[in-house]
């Protein structure tokens with residue numbers, strides 16, 4: 855069974871193969887965010903799976919790296935710390951390396967989702 859799920863983190867929809875039920879947690883195949891299924895009918899509705907912020911961003915970063923085949927560099931812990939700080943201050947995981955706290959800069963940021971890592975060899 856094919857289900858289309860809207861991800862409120864990367865603001866795109868992805869296709870999920872298989873059965874879904876309310877309460878189930880699935881991973882966005884675009885950004886790696888974990889989403890909890892709220893409703894299946896009439897349409898699939900999902901929202902960010904609420905967990906402790908550090909756990910959430912670590913799992914998202916690990917999922918995203920696995921999805922894209924990326925590896926972390928020695929700055930990983932510093933960046934995770936920065937992301938948790940930004941979450942505490944501004945309510946979401948805005949990139950600590952970027953000035954603007956806008957949805958496009960929520961980790962993994964839009965450029966990174968658009969394959970910037972392939973071009974630059976690393977994320978911003």
Ligand SMILES: [Zn+2]
Pocket residue numbers: 861862863864865866882883884885886887
């Ligand atoms: Zn997503």
